[in-house]
Amino acid sequence: MEMTYDEMDSRIRSLEPYEQKLKDKICCPDYSGFEKVDYSDKGIKSQVYVMNYLNSPTFDTPGLLKTVYLEKKKRHLFMNKNARFATVEPHVHDWVELGYMYSGSCTQTVGGKEILLKQGQIIILDSGIPHAIGYTDEGDILINMLMEKEFFTYSFFSRLAKMGVITEFLMNAISEQTSHDSFIVFNSEDNRRIQLFMKELICEFLSPTGMEHEIVNNLIALLFSELVNVYEKGKEEKHAGHGKTYVVPIMRYIEENFTHCSLKGTAEKFGLNANYMTTLLKNTTGYTFKELVTGHRLQFAAGMLLNTELACDKIIAASGCGNSTYFYKKFRERYGCLPKDYRKKGKTEN
Structure with a gap:
């Protein structure tokens, strides 16, 4: 049977064992398995963790929904629920990240800029940009979707060819030759389709159907298409350190x-x-x-x-x-x- 939205909501809001430990102050996030490196931005130096969500045996990722392999070449698309009752230290990773505020709100610090992400809003982060997440309470549910660079094939870009800003942003994110200092916040909280597509994606990860690969691919294409609509209506906030590409x-x-x-x-x-x-x-x-x-x-x-x-x-x-x-x-x-x-x-x- 297909998962209903009520079932999905109950599953998402339930406390993972790790979250219960954080709530009860029995433990705290363990970053010992990650390398800490120096990072410099506009003359300001700091230290950040280099994270690998799939291969680290030491970092507990509560709320892991599922890892889906798109097509036959293991192009990973990874989704998880951010651990509540804790902060996430400044970190970088080699993935393009899409954060969806399912419920409540949270403060994120991205590239040194503090952002309040509200329920229903989406943030897309460039690969390699330092970011941190503030303390989240029980009602503050952030869903993260992480996409490997290999996910963005020429066929993917073909589908987004007319979606200027999104395509431009993603192409920069996978490039080895450009600076990685960008993110986009979409004020999508009142957009019905965005909420629908995200709920459907979460359901597909939690309770996959027999056609999950095709469904996930098409839902992501629809999601990005609608994000372009949000962008073109002037509701977005784009931050970039480089000019537009041709x-x-x-x-x-x-x-x-x-x-x-x-x-x-x-x-x-x-x-x-x-x-x-x-x-x-x-x-x-x-x-x-x-x-x-x-x-x-x-x-x-x-x-x-x-x-x-x-x-x-x-x-x-x-x-x-x-x-x-x-x-x-x-x-x-x-x-x-x-x-x-x-x-x-x-x-x-x-």
Whole structure:
């Protein structure tokens, strides 16, 4: 049976054994398993813990909901409930973090700035930005969703290509070449859809259905889409230490013109040097121009294989890929089989 919202609420509000110990002052958070490093921001030096939520045997993470593996390559999406009756010391981690204030409120210190996160609001934190959480009482329930950089594939960005600020923020978060000093607070407390999508995500983690991978992927896409609506209505507060990137419009252009766009032509359209543009794309998204174009062509071809009876050579031509040998190689790398087998498998499953 599907979990109801009342069942989910009861489960979320119940005290974990670790939280009960914190409430009774029997124990306190143990950070001994984490490395403490020096951090400097604008000349101000401090020390922060480097956290790894999945691999640390010493840090008790109460309210662990579930670890879901998206697709078949273990692209982790991790969700947990923040431990109440304690503070969380300043720390960093290599994950993009989304915090949802399910109930009550809490104070967070992010990059030296203090923020009050209220019920229904969302904060998205850049990977590598120091942050701490103030004391939370029994009614203050913060749900954290942590996403590995590998989660943000070119196909994920394709779905967000028209969501400028979100795409821009996430591409910066996964880049090794940019500073990591950003966060966005969304005043989403009055947005019905945000609350709905978050409740559905929590239910799916607590009581997964047989299609949890697809459901979670689609819910996250819907969540980010609605966050863009919140942003565009001017209700957001964005903090960033760097200028806007040109990558979002380039990615949008590739998405709309992948069948015929070239590196030289695309670079000229945006007034950029071709080598500089492909380096910019690689440093920001993790993919070169050619890889992004090929990804869209493969995605297009896969859809055509499942939804039409066109011959494979015609689909390859329609995708814009002139080299069939290269196409077959890349298709097999991505889907694990040849196009004809992919089509056959799709018909069998349907």
